Structures are given as structure tokens and as C-alpha cells.
Amino acid sequence: MVLWLSGSSPLSAQEAVTVQEVLADPVLFHLRQITLKGTVRNVHPLDPYEIPAGSTCYGGYLFNLEDDTATLSIAVPGLCGVPMVKDPDVEDGARVAVDATVQAPSHGGYVLSFKGAKIAMDQEGIVQAIANRITPLAE
Secondary structure (H helix, E strand, O other): OHHHHOOOOOOOOOOOHHHHHHOOOOHHEOOEEEEEEEEEEEEOOOOOOOOOOOOEEEEEEEEEEOOOOOOEEEEOEEEOOOOOOOOOOOOOOOEEEEEEEEEEOOOOOEEOOOEEEEEEHHHHHEEEEEEEEEEEOOO
């Protein structure tokens, strides 16, 4: 029974979840690490931004991950406190697996936007995943 529960959970980081599954019930995935697979679209580097603790973060970027079911916004946080110039780790059209933490709307916290870190209340309705690791997929 224990093996069945841990091995078949849709929230397991080892099994890829579809974007549509996340969008259909984001609260189920809120603050859970999942794996998504798809194609990178619309990569946008972020200008340096300040986090509430007062540090400035550099090298962050946003992109959309598109699979056969839907598209999800992915944020890659910058490195805080270390001024640097860094290109995004992904290119438009690349096939990747993303280990990410989902942030459901209306649960507080922050989301990354083109204007830096924003309180999630300003972005209600936005489901965003924060990338922890991005791995290229073989073609």
C-alpha cells in the first residue's frame, strides 16, 4: 500500500505532470515540486530586481513552457547580492524537463514579472512555476 501511494502520486517530482493538470487545479500543486516537460517559448531576461529583504537579484528570466495540453509561465530567479550579467540557460524552441515549484494564485507570496518581484495579490489569477532545475531533453 505504501509503495502504491508514493509511486503513483501525480505530485511526484519523478513523473512528469502535464501543464493542463496544473492549470486545472493549481491549489492541488501549490508549493509542491513537480516535473514538467515541453518546449520553451518567449524567453525574456529580467532587469535586475530587488527582493523584499533589500538585495538586488541579477540574471533572472521568464519563459513559457508549452506541452501538448497548454502553456505555463516559468520563472527562473536571479542570483541575489552578486552583480553579474548572465544569459538565460534556455533558448526558444528547446525541449526541456523543468523541476519546478508551483505557485497557485491568491496564496500570497511573490511572482516574478517584467517589473521584478511582485506581491502575488497584484497578479491574482496567475499560475506560475519557479524553476529549480532545467534539463535539456534529447530530440
